[in-house]
Amino acid sequence: MYQEILTRFKQGYRTIKFPEGPLPPLPEHLRGRPLFALDKCAPDCRLCAEVCPVAAIEPATKALDLGKCLFCTDCVQACPAGAISFSRDYRLSVRRREDLLVSVEQQEMVLAAELERRLLKLFGRSLKLRQVSAGGCNACEADVNVLSTIGWDLGRFGIQVVASPRHADGLLITGPVTRNMELALLKTWEAVAEPKVVIVVGACAIAGGPYRGLAEVGDGVQKLPVDLYIPGCPPHPLTILDGLLRLIGRIENRS
Template sequence: MNNIIKKMLQHGTVTVDYPKKPIKSSFITGAPEFDLKKCKRCMRCLNTCPTGAIVFADNPSEKAKTPAVNLDECIFCRFCEENCSQGAVSLTSRFELAQKNREALRASPVYVQDNEAGGLEYELIGKQLKEKVYSTFGKSLHIREVDAGSCNGCDYEINALGSPYNDIERFGIHFVASPRHADMLLVTGCVTRNMEEALIKTYNAVPSPKLVVAVGACACSGGIFKDSYAGKNGIDSILPVDVYIPGCPPRPQAIIYGILKSIGRL
């Protein structure tokens, strides 16, 4: 105990002030951006993208197809930036990318969607419970984290939420061991065949009203494992998702942003 008190006095407060104050770091990587004046439409960026996140979409202002990024599939690998001979693409430091609607992360529409019975019903219930969810979770939140087949990159960033630097408990947010004690599922991974049933059982065990947050490119769209025989193309293929947090992996502050966005505290 004496050693702990000694270290506290030596180091002082280390917790970041985010989101009250913006965080600035040269190590932050975020959404890619294109300089259309430099772009020659050579499609080298499209051909080198490992997840197919880069597309050429209609741009009314340019009256032609221009490069754009589906952020739910982007893993921020810098291949597009490194392979562009014109220097037309660069990764920004924008990490506050979480959205409640997956379409808001995309430059092109999602062509493959799961519309089996229950999908539309879940969406309706979600809209009806929106105000109830906000009033219930506004001041406290209990989270059950589920690895549904990730590489553990996103899970490492989630673990960092409990560190003194990020200290997510200052928001009244706690991680719990049982889904029966949870208000939210924080899910990583593309949902492998072996984890599909476990994820559904975990979801059913969480009391209603409940929230589901997809963390990382794999959870949002399947990411680097998209269209694999061994898994699904993201969480929303089997569960209703309330917030999508893109990234590979998203940094802890991006996850905090997404969680706070899901409960209306931003």
């Protein structure tokens, strides 16, 4: 018992202060929102669009679909002009799929707004989610899971992952939705009482990720009404937390 108490003191208090306090330390090379310096592009150069594994870049305008983007470095490596870079902007979550289509000129994304008044009243201080992995690779799942650890302590916002859809206010879905999970996902969604929210996390759940177009998957969540899209492969835990907090009105939408 003495050893447990001593270790408890040594380990210290570890919960981050975000969103009231400072951000947790983020990796130097964090791949946040990608930025294109169009003025550096050679005319008619299409290299970035050609190497993109998921066709997320519109060849002419370089408009980027952040829902498809894997935040990999293929385009950055291929660009001879060094026109593409990753910003450290971790805020990426949106309410509408079309808000993930970002033009080069666009300075700020249309970040997720809070839930409608009735839903906010219900879920703003208590949001119970059932997580469903539908072909996810366990990376999105792991970084959703990490939010429940003492470092992030999701519970302090009233958000909790629960064991049954019957106890949940909504689903948090990861993975490209394999054919073999379609039915189970639909039944889980049906088992959640109305009103309910659907949150999709990661490139796979938004648009199929690297599995887009394969016969065995359904290109992400297509058949359920989605309330929040959190892009990334996988999104950084802070990106996920930021999205969830915006949804329940705990972070002001500055844009």
